[in-house]
Amino acid sequence: MSKYNRFLWIMVGVLVVVMVVQFVITANRKPPYEQIAYQAEYIFTYSTPVVINDSVKLYYANSNDLQKALDEYNKLSPQDKFKSYQQMFDNLSKSTKLNLVPVSYDSTATVLNPNTLQFTEHSVVDGIVTVKGSNYYVSMGKIGMKLDKNSIVTFEFPLDSRIISVSPTPTTISNSTLTWQGPMDLSFPEVVFTR
Structure with missing residues (x-):
């Protein structure tokens, strides 16, 4: 083996070690925040x-980490935020074989106290509901959500609608509102409703 070939193999070995170390560090690194509520x-x-x-x-033990997160968020333009949101649904569409299309997206970040930051999003997404005859089918494929304590997912339907089926079973049902409350592992609910 020539010196040149030996040098190349040594460099490849060094690069592999660096990549493995970076992967281990990244995998073991905890985020600088704790989610304290989700709705x-x-x-x-x-x-x-x-x-x-x-x-x-999100609760940040270190208020400097909160400020860094807020600064990074504020650097993003509304177009950048929409593009990231769209990318997330593009990836979901590929994995679920559904055509999930964001129509609009808006978000804000609010400092609630020196250690708590709240992100709020408002969006309109097409493709979650399909219509077959007089029935409306709600589904996002087999995706899961981990609902921690203080987490809640609510589905609101028109007051004159009738729920035909729902899976998984909601924590509570009130009129035309279905609620799943954490802590729980939740598959995205599948609901069939009609007028």
Whole structure:
């Protein structure tokens, strides 16, 4: 083996070691925040786009980390935020074989106290609901959510609607509102409703 070939193999070995070390460090690194509350509200009508309102509260032990997160968020333009949101649904569409299309997206970040930051999102997404005859089918494929304590997902349907089926079973049902409350591992609910 020539000196040149030996040098190349040594460099490849060094690069592999560096990549493995970076992977281990990244995998073991905890985020600088703890999620303390999450709320998502899906509002359904008799058309296919769905209105989604959600918010997450994050607790930062170090207020400098909170400020860094806020500064990074504020650097993003509304177009950048929409593009990231769109990318997330593009990836979901590929994995679920559904055509999930964000129509609009808006978000804000609010400092609630020196250690708590709240992100709020408002969006309209098409493709979560499909219509077959007089029935409306709600599904995002087999995706899961981990609902921690103080986490809640709500589906709101028109007052004159009738729920035909729902899976998994909601924590509570009130009129035309279905609620799943954490802590729980939740598969994205599948619901069939009609007028």
